Amino acid sequence: MIFGxxxxxxxxxLALIGPLIAPFPVQAPVGASLTPPNATHWFGTDVSGMxxxxxxxxxxxxxxxxxxxxxxxxxxCGVALGVLSGFFAEGTAIARFFSGAIxxxxxxxxxxxxxxxxLALVGFSGPSTRNVIMALAFxxxxxxxxxxxxxxxxxxxxxxxxxxxxxxxxKLRAAFVxxxxxxxxxxxxxxxxxxxxxxxxxxxxxxxxxxxxxxxPELGLMIKVGAQNMMTGQWWTAxxxxxxxxxxxxxxxxxxxxLRVFLDPTSRR
Amino acid sequence: MTxxxxxxxxxxxxxxxxxxxxxxxxxxxSVADGEVLGVVGESGSGKSxxxxxxxxxxxxxWQVLGGQVLLRGENLLEQDERRLAALRGKELALAxxxxxxxxNPILTIGRQLSDVIRAHRPIPHAAALAAAAELLKSxxxxxxxxxxxxxxHELSGGMCQRVILALAIANAPKxxxxxxxxxxxxxxxxxxxxxxxxxxxxxxxSGLLVVSRDLGVVANYCERVVVMNAGRIVEEAEVxxxxxxxxxxxxxxxxxxxxxxRDADLASSGxxxxxxxxxxxxxxxxxxxxxxxxxxxxxMKRFPVRDGRVLTAVNDISFAIGRGEAVGLVGESGSGKSxxxxxxxxxxxxxxxxxxxxxxxxxxxxGTGLRKxxxxxxxxxxxxxxxxxxxxxxxxxxxxPLSLTTDMTRGDRKARVADLLQLVGLSRDAASLYxxxxxAGELQRVGIARAIATxxxxxxxxxxxxxxxxxxxxxxxxxxxxxxxxxxxxYLFISHDLTAVRRLCHRTAIMYLGKLVEVGETEELFRxxxxxxxxxxxxxxxxxxxxxxxxxxxxSGEIPSPIDLPSGCALHTRCPMATADCARIEPALEExxxxxxxxxxxxxxxxxxxx
Numbered sequence: 060m061i062f063g064x065x066x067x068x069x070x071x072x073l074a075l076i077g078p079l080i081a082p083f084p085v086q087a088p089v090g091a092s093l094t095p096p097n098a099t100h101w102f103g104t105d106v107s108g109m110x111x112x113x114x115x116x117x118x119x120x121x122x123x124x125x126x127x128x129x130x131x132x133x134x135x136c137g138v139a140l141g142v143l144s145g146f147f148a149e150g151t152a153i154a155r156f157f158s159g160a161i162x163x164x165x166x167x168x169x170x171x172x173x174x175x176x177x178l179a180l181v182g183f184s185g186p187s188t189r190n191v192i193m194a195l196a197f198x199x200x201x202x203x204x205x206x207x208x209x210x211x212x213x214x215x216x217x218x219x220x221x222x223x224x225x226x227x228x229x230k231l232r233a234a235f236v237x238x239x240x241x242x243x244x245x246x247x248x249x250x251x252x253x254x255x256x257x258x259x260x261x262x263x264x265x266x267x268x269x270x271x272x273x274x275x276p277e278l279g280l281m282i283k284v285g286a287q288n289m290m291t292g293q294w295w296t297a298x299x300x301x302x303x304x305x306x307x308x309x310x311x312x313x314x315x316x317x318l319r320v321f322l323d324p325t326s327r328r
Numbered sequence: 329m330t331x332x333x334x335x336x337x338x339x340x341x342x343x344x345x346x347x348x349x350x351x352x353x354x355x356x357x358s359v360a361d362g363e364v365l366g367v368v369g370e371s372g373s374g375k376s377x378x379x380x381x382x383x384x385x386x387x388x389x390w391q392v393l394g395g396q397v398l399l400r401g402e403n404l405l406e407q408d409e410r411r412l413a414a415l416r417g418k419e420l421a422l423a424x425x426x427x428x429x430x431x432n433p434i435l436t437i438g439r440q441l442s443d444v445i446r447a448h449r450p451i452p453h454a455a456a457l458a459a460a461a462e463l464l465k466s467x468x469x470x471x472x473x474x475x476x477x478x479x480x481h482e483l484s485g486g487m488c489q490r491v492i493l494a495l496a497i498a499n500a501p502k503x504x505x506x507x508x509x510x511x512x513x514x515x516x517x518x519x520x521x522x523x524x525x526x527x528x529x530x531x532x533x534s535g536l537l538v539v540s541r542d543l544g545v546v547a548n549y550c551e552r553v554v555v556m557n558a559g560r561i562v563e564e565a566e567v568x569x570x571x572x573x574x575x576x577x578x579x580x581x582x583x584x585x586x587x588x589x590r591d592a593d594l595a596s597s598g599x600x601x602x603x604x605x606x607x608x609x610x611x612x613x614x615x616x617x618x619x620x621x622x623x624x625x626x627x628m629k630r631f632p633v634r635d636g637r638v639l640t641a642v643n644d645i646s647f648a649i650g651r652g653e654a655v656g657l658v659g660e661s662g663s664g665k666s667x668x669x670x671x672x673x674x675x676x677x678x679x680x681x682x683x684x685x686x687x688x689x690x691x692x693x694x695g696t697g698l699r700k701x702x703x704x705x706x707x708x709x710x711x712x713x714x715x716x717x718x719x720x721x722x723x724x725x726x727x728x729p730l731s732l733t734t735d736m737t738r739g740d741r742k743a744r745v746a747d748l749l750q751l752v753g754l755s756r757d758a759a760s761l762y763x764x765x766x767x768a769g770e771l772q773r774v775g776i777a778r779a780i781a782t783x784x785x786x787x788x789x790x791x792x793x794x795x796x797x798x799x800x801x802x803x804x805x806x807x808x809x810x811x812x813x814x815x816x817x818x819y820l821f822i823s824h825d826l827t828a829v830r831r832l833c834h835r836t837a838i839m840y841l842g843k844l845v846e847v848g849e850t851e852e853l854f855r856x857x858x859x860x861x862x863x864x865x866x867x868x869x870x871x872x873x874x875x876x877x878x879x880x881x882x883x884s885g886e887i888p889s890p891i892d893l894p895s896g897c898a899l900h901t902r903c904p905m906a907t908a909d910c911a912r913i914e915p916a917l918e919e920x921x922x923x924x925x926x927x928x929x930x931x932x933x934x935x936x937x938x939x
Contacts, residue, residue: 217714217715218709218710218711218714218715219714219715219716219717219718221670221675221707221709221715222707222709222715222716222717222775222778223717223728224675224702225673225675225702225706225707225729225779226702226728226729226732226733226778227699227702227703227728227729227732227733227782228699228728228732229695229699237717237720240717240719241717241718241719
């Protein structure tokens with residue numbers, strides 16, 4: 060819990076002030092090419108002479124923004140669609156049709172391998188921060204949708220939903236005021252995990268050249284540039300950003316697990 | 329009669345890492361040949377531990393610290409596993425409740441029976457199967473040879489309980505031990521099972537040890553009673569003496585609670601625990617008959633199931649409820665009574681038929697009109713915990729119908745919520761609590777407050793007390809009666825609890841497989857039920873009073889599936905009075921006497937004898 064919380068807090072802080080506290084400019088050569096870690100350049104420099112430590116400090120502003128915004132969009136759309144498709148899974152013929160249509164659409168999008176699909180979306184719309192966000196958001200909607208729908212299907216059969224309708228709620232109001240708060244926990248837990256994996260996916264897209272354009276300080280780009288030097292013995296170029304990436308993803312995952320316990324009113328006393 | 333089982337000074341403890349806690353202290357009891365002994369006590373009294381100790385099934389951390397369990401003088405506590413295996417099933421047999429869990433789901437019934445038979449008798453498989461078929465026949469399972477091939481999931485709960493009983497008596501045990509034999513079964517089925525059980529031990533001249541929380545079962549079937557509380561036997565008595573003059577304080581409390589379930593006046597007056605034989609009617613007179621408040625005409629509800637077949641839950645029923653009238657709707661599970669309630673509130677759409685409320689047809693209302701209607705037509709649900717939003721505080725729950733269907737200001741609503749809490753007997757502090765912080769009884773009060781918040785004309789109660797403990801049940805029924813008298817609402821009270829209906833309702837309608845079979849004034853109907861199903865249902869009630877043992881009027885078999893309804897009268901497959909015509913003619917619900925409607929081609933209602 061503490062580990063996840065601390066790493067996430069550091070990440071958020073860096074996203075706010077990272078570029079300001081970086082000891083060197085983050086997008087310009089500041090020393091000799093491929094200097095090993097030393098007192099001046101703590102993580103060494105890369106092939107074009109940029110300070111890796113400074114760039115790692117600046118990276119959360121790009122990575123975390125992309126991950127947070129895309130996940131938030133996916134969460135909002137996925138939960139709303141999940142509530143609708145779950146709540147109206149049985150009912151009039153029209154309701155059942157739309158509920159089914161939402162699910163089939165999700166099936167189709169999930170049939171593509173995640174990474175390839177993201178690659179295609181960004182490739183189609185051109186590499187830019189905005190397009191990466193859109194692609195990741197779109198990609199993550201089906202996961203939130205399924206999680207929420209599953210929970211809604213359980214919750215909607217409980218009597219308090221009928222009781223709410225007796226109390227004068229319209230069906231739509233009952234769905235969003237009574238059913239949604241009681242079925243949102245799985246999606247919330249997934250929210251944190253998804254941020255972690257979105258960072259990973261962002262880095263992956265950059266790594267294959269379909270992400271943010273260089274020389275933006277972004278972990279995937281740094282790993283990509285550094286990977287070529289790994290072969291020739293300059294390990295620090297890719298290892299340092301790689302470790303930061305791994306720790307960040309892990310932290311969000313751990314945090315998500317703790318969140319689940321916290322969100323469950325029966326396990327919290 | 330010679331002593332069959334004798335338990336002497338049995339002491340069992342829970343031996344933990346640091347603590348040792350006695351769960352049975354010096355328990356002694358005995359069962360003679362052919363005797364039926366009842367062991368009663370609430371959950372946690374040590375009944376189950378006692379059973380496990382007698383059968384030597386105790387596992388650590390429970391340990392027997394002292395005493396003897398003598399079966400015909402042989403101390404079971406000293407026998408080794410091999411001897412115990414020979415005794416269990418042969419001399420001592422156990423029949424448990426929850427039959428589905430105690431049958432192996434992947435073996436056929438025949439295999440499970442023949443296994444038990446062959447464990448004690450070295451006979452060939454084919455002979456064992458033949459014996460198994462005989463056993464199934466003896467517990468009244470139709471087509472026994474065919475059923476040998478069946479798996480437990482293919483049988484109904486009542487059938488599984490019969491199989492459990494067949495397994496227990498397979499080797500003609502000297503002592504049969506049954507644990508909560510009827511929990512989860514419908515009343516007309518559970519009396520059949522109890523009768524079977526008693527007849528089986530009579531035939532074998534075996535002893536029967538019945539463990540039950542249900543004093544009705546004990547009063548009707550046992551000869552002696554042992555009362556357990558906190559691991560001790562607090563009273564042992566002959567059954568009539570026990571129910572007439574219980575000696576122990578705890579026994580009196582138990583009887584009191586059972587009596588309270590029947591008669592809340594007794595509980596509130598704190599009078600002697602002697603049971604009242606007559607039940608008070610609703611005291612308030614019925615307002616003179618005018619235009620009915622609710623009228624249900626030709627209501628039909630069908631659900632499509634797989635393979636294009638249709639489940640008929642409600643089959644063409646009509647009834648009316650007058651202003652200020654409480655009408656009970658009774659029937660066993662699967663009779664469609666809850667579906668009727670949900671149709672009346674338009675929570676589900678009727679397949680056909682019309683509903684009229686205050687002279688207006690409500691079966692076609694939709695949208696705002698329907699939501700407005702619900703302010704005047706409310707419902708209280710069975711499970712109070714499940715029917716409240718866990719993330720809504722109780723005051724918010726009670727306030728919600730007010731803010732959605734009335735124009736009251738925020739301040740007025742708060743004041744009304746406070747009034748309502750007081751009206752249902754809750755303190756103001758309860759308002760800020762959440763459902764998981766309250767007990768079931770308190771939550772049901774909240775459910776009632778919520779339902780009456782908008783001053784409805786009619787409240788539908790769907791089994792409002794069946795999820796509650798016996799003592800709480802009486803309080804809630806008192807509250808309901810009190811509220812009806814004070815506020816003049818009409819009730820549609822759906823329940824399988826006949827005693828509750830008798831106490832609360834002016835008129836009662838009895839339902840079987842989606843049809844109303846008999847409707848009449850509650851007291852008259854209960855005193856002189858005319859329809860064969862009404863007679864069977866009412867005679868299935870086991871009163872906790874040996875002087876009131878039921879006069880048996882048995883239906884055979886189980887309730888048929890509502891998917892393939894029997895032709896003609898739905899009851900003809902089980903009815904002892906059925907004639908050839910019953911399978912052909914579908915009887916209509918007709919007024920056979922003033923105020924009494926009946927749907928049977930063979931009987932006419934008796935004249936009410938007195939009053």
